[in-house]
Amino acid sequence: GQQLNQSPQSMFIQEGEDVSMNCTSSSIFNTWLWYKQEPGEGPVLLIALYKAGELTSNGRLTAQFGITRKDSFLNISASIPSDVGIYFCAGQPITGNQFYFGTGTSLTVIP
Amino acid sequence: DAGVTQSPTHLIKTRGQQVTLRCSPKSGHDTVSWYQQALGQGPQFIFQYYEEEERQRGNFPDRFSGHQFPNYSSELNVNALLLGDSALYLCASSSGPYYSYNEQFFGPGTRLTVL
Numbered sequence: 052g053q054q055l056n057q058s059p060q061s062m063f064i065q066e067g068e069d070v071s072m073n074c075t076s077s078s079i080f081n082t083w084l085w086y087k088q089e090p091g092e093g094p095v096l097l098i099a100l101y102k103a104g105e106l107t108s109n110g111r112l113t114a115q116f117g118i119t120r121k122d123s124f125l126n127i128s129a130s131i132p133s134d135v136g137i138y139f140c141a142g143q144p145i146t147g148n149q150f151y152f153g154t155g156t157s158l159t160v161i162p
Numbered sequence: 163d164a165g166v167t168q169s170p171t172h173l174i175k176t177r178g179q180q181v182t183l184r185c186s187p188k189s190g191h192d193t194v195s196w197y198q199q200a201l202g203q204g205p206q207f208i209f210q211y212y213e214e215e216e217r218q219r220g221n222f223p224d225r226f227s228g229h230q231f232p233n234y235s236s237e238l239n240v241n242a243l244l245l246g247d248s249a250l251y252l253c254a255s256s257s258g259p260y261y262s263y264n265e266q267f268f269g270p271g272t273r274l275t276v277l
Contacts, residue, residue, distance in 0.1 A: 093253075152206070
């Protein structure tokens with residue numbers, strides 16, 4: 052199956068700092084999604100991206116669909132303690148309908 | 163309005179046994195997808211059910227099977243359990259099989275432990 056490389060694997064930051072994480076694939080994708088998962092819960096969709104170069108915001112979160120269509124980026128500005136969780140990217144390749152998830156970035160925010 | 167519900171929340175089985183997990187989709191949704199999430203990994207797509215038929219399938223062996231009922235709820239069955247089947251099993255529901263992912267909602271998952 053498709054491999055999505057997500058980095059960094061984990062982040063420990065101070066409250067108020069900005070966060071950046073990214074996801075890369077070996078093939079071209081036509082949709083990128085970013086999810087957040089908290090302990091004991093399923094993933095919750097944060098942002099969906101549908102075309103190369105697209106930049107979409109959801110509050111303090113901003114995500115971009117890379118122009119090569121092989122990567123995506125998520126930024127969180129002015130982090131707060133409730134941002135803690137695991138952030139997953141997911142992408143859909145140009146062939147097939149299935150979505151593939153990255154391995155996740157674990158975010159810890161220190162008050 | 164209840165979201166996606168899954169049962170049981172936790173389950174412990176031994177190798178070789180069979181297990182059935184259950185999912186009720188969000189009200190108004192008719193499509194159910196199942197995912198396996200191993201510890202420290204992202205979810206992996208198992209299969210999707212729509213109109214009581216399997217519409218798509220990921221790279222999982224035939225030991226994994228499913229069913230969708232007329233009320234859109236779904237079951238995931240795993241036969242001949244292996245230690246490697248230990249994972250969080252997630253159900254996601256949506257409206258229609260070719261859905262906008264803005265409308266896919268995940269349940270809290272069932273934690274399966276195989277001893």
